[in-house]
Amino acid sequence: MRVAFVSMYTHHTRDTPAIRRQHRLIQLLTNTDHEVVVLCSRWWDGEHAKFEQNGIEYRAVDGDFSTKRFVFKLPFALRKESPDIVHVPNSPARHARAVKPACRVLRIPMVVDWWAESDDDSAGDCKSIAKKADRIIVPSETVKTTVREYGASEAPVTVIPDGLDFSLIESAPVEAEFDLVYSRHLDEYANVETFLLALAELRDRDWSAAIIGNGSAAADAERTARDLRIRDRVSFLGDLSDKQRVAVLKGAHVFAQTAEREPFATNLLWGLACGCVGIAEYQADSAAHELVEEKSRLPGTRGTLVSTPEELADEIIVAGDMEERTIDEAYEQYDYSEMLEQYLTCYRGAISDYGLF
Structure with missing residues (x-):
C-alpha cells in the first residue's frame, strides 16, 4: 500500500498534538512494508523537490507555505505520486477540502484524521470535509459527536484513540x-x-x-x-x-x-x-x-x-x-502498534469500498 500524507505543515514547522499524532503514524508506517510519501511545503534548504529524513520521503508541493499555491499545485503532486490512499488532517480545513476533488478525479479514497478545528477553519469547509471524506478517523467519542454535527454519516467515522509506547x-x-x-x-x-x-x-x-x-x-x-x-x-x-x-x-x-x-x-x-x-x-x-x-x-x-x-x-x-x-x-x-493496525484496517476498508463504485 502506498500512502500519501497531505499536510502543508510537518513536525519541522509546527508542534501541535495533531501534527505529533500524524508524525508518529508516519514513523510507524515507515517501519513496515508499506510505502509512505509526505506532500508538504518545503521546510528544508535548497530547491530540490524531494528530501528524505529518517527513512521518510518528503515532497515539496510549494516552497513558501502559501495556502493558495499549495491548494493549486496539490492535484499535480498527487497525480505524480499515484498513491493508493490519501491521508489528510482536518485542519487547515481549506487544504482538506481541496484534496477531495483531486482524489475524485484520480479515483483515490481520502481519509481525514480529525483532531480539532482551528479558529481559521470555516464552518462551511468543515461541513464539506465531514460530508465528502471517504473515511474519517477521530481520537474520541467526543470528537466523533462534533464530526457528526458537521454532517458526517455514521458509517465512515472510526474512533482510533491516541496511543503510547x-x-x-x-x-x-x-x-x-x-x-x-x-x-x-x-x-x-x-x-x-x-x-x-x-x-x-x-x-x-x-x-x-x-x-x-x-x-x-x-x-x-x-x-x-x-x-x-x-x-x-x-x-x-x-x-x-x-x-x-x-x-x-x-x-x-x-x-x-x-x-x-x-x-x-x-x-x-x-x-x-x-x-x-x-x-x-x-x-x-x-x-x-x-x-x-x-x-x-x-x-x-x-x-x-x-x-x-x-x-x-x-x-x-x-x-x-x-x-x-x-x-x-x-x-x-493502547500501544502504538495497536494504533497502527487500526489505521491500516481503516485504510484497507476505504480502498475496498472505493473499488465498489
Missing part, C-alpha cells in the same frame, strides 16, 4: 519524588489553576506535586502557586523527555487532568498506564471523561470525574488509601 513504560525507571502530577502543554486551555486550588485545600496535609510542561500560561501558574502559598511544595519541571516524564508518572500516585480542551487526553492516558489514580475535571470541550467514567473506562481503572477544585481535593484524599502502582498492564492495548 508501552515498552517505554515497562523499561523506564521510577522517580518517586512527587505524589501528585499534572502534565500538559501550558497554553490558554491548560487550566492548571483548578489543580492548584485543590492543592491549596490540602495545605495542611503532607504531599508534593509536580507540573510538567511549558507554555504561555506557565508564569501565571507559578504566580498562582505563590499567591496560594503552596509554591514551595509544587515543582514546575518544564518540558521533559518522554523517558523523564514516564519516570515521574511511575513514581506519582495521582494524575490530575483539568484542561479545558482535549480532543483526547493523551497525558492522562500515560498517567493511567503508569499506575496513577486519574482524577479528571469535567470540561465540555474535553474527552478526558472517556478514560475515567464508569461507562467507558477500562476494567480496573482507578479514577473518577469531578466538577470543582473542592471535589478534586476530596478525591485526592480518597486516592491516598489506594495501593501505589508503577504500571497498569491493561493499558498495553
Whole structure:
C-alpha cells in the first residue's frame, strides 16, 4: 500500500498534538512494508523537490507555505505520486477540502484524521470535509459527536484513540519524588489553576506535586502557586523527555487532568498506564471523561470525574488509601502498534469500498 500524507505543515514547522499524532503514524508506517510519501511545503534548504529524513520521503508541493499555491499545485503532486490512499488532517480545513476533488478525479479514497478545528477553519469547509471524506478517523467519542454535527454519516467515522509506547513504560525507571502530577502543554486551555486550588485545600496535609510542561500560561501558574502559598511544595519541571516524564508518572500516585480542551487526553492516558489514580475535571470541550467514567473506562481503572477544585481535593484524599502502582498492564492495548493496525484496517476498508463504485 502506498500512502500519501497531505499536510502543508510537518513536525519541522509546527508542534501541535495533531501534527505529533500524524508524525508518529508516519514513523510507524515507515517501519513496515508499506510505502509512505509526505506532500508538504518545503521546510528544508535548497530547491530540490524531494528530501528524505529518517527513512521518510518528503515532497515539496510549494516552497513558501502559501495556502493558495499549495491548494493549486496539490492535484499535480498527487497525480505524480499515484498513491493508493490519501491521508489528510482536518485542519487547515481549506487544504482538506481541496484534496477531495483531486482524489475524485484520480479515483483515490481520502481519509481525514480529525483532531480539532482551528479558529481559521470555516464552518462551511468543515461541513464539506465531514460530508465528502471517504473515511474519517477521530481520537474520541467526543470528537466523533462534533464530526457528526458537521454532517458526517455514521458509517465512515472510526474512533482510533491516541496511543503510547508501552515498552517505554515497562523499561523506564521510577522517580518517586512527587505524589501528585499534572502534565500538559501550558497554553490558554491548560487550566492548571483548578489543580492548584485543590492543592491549596490540602495545605495542611503532607504531599508534593509536580507540573510538567511549558507554555504561555506557565508564569501565571507559578504566580498562582505563590499567591496560594503552596509554591514551595509544587515543582514546575518544564518540558521533559518522554523517558523523564514516564519516570515521574511511575513514581506519582495521582494524575490530575483539568484542561479545558482535549480532543483526547493523551497525558492522562500515560498517567493511567503508569499506575496513577486519574482524577479528571469535567470540561465540555474535553474527552478526558472517556478514560475515567464508569461507562467507558477500562476494567480496573482507578479514577473518577469531578466538577470543582473542592471535589478534586476530596478525591485526592480518597486516592491516598489506594495501593501505589508503577504500571497498569491493561493499558498495553493502547500501544502504538495497536494504533497502527487500526489505521491500516481503516485504510484497507476505504480502498475496498472505493473499488465498489
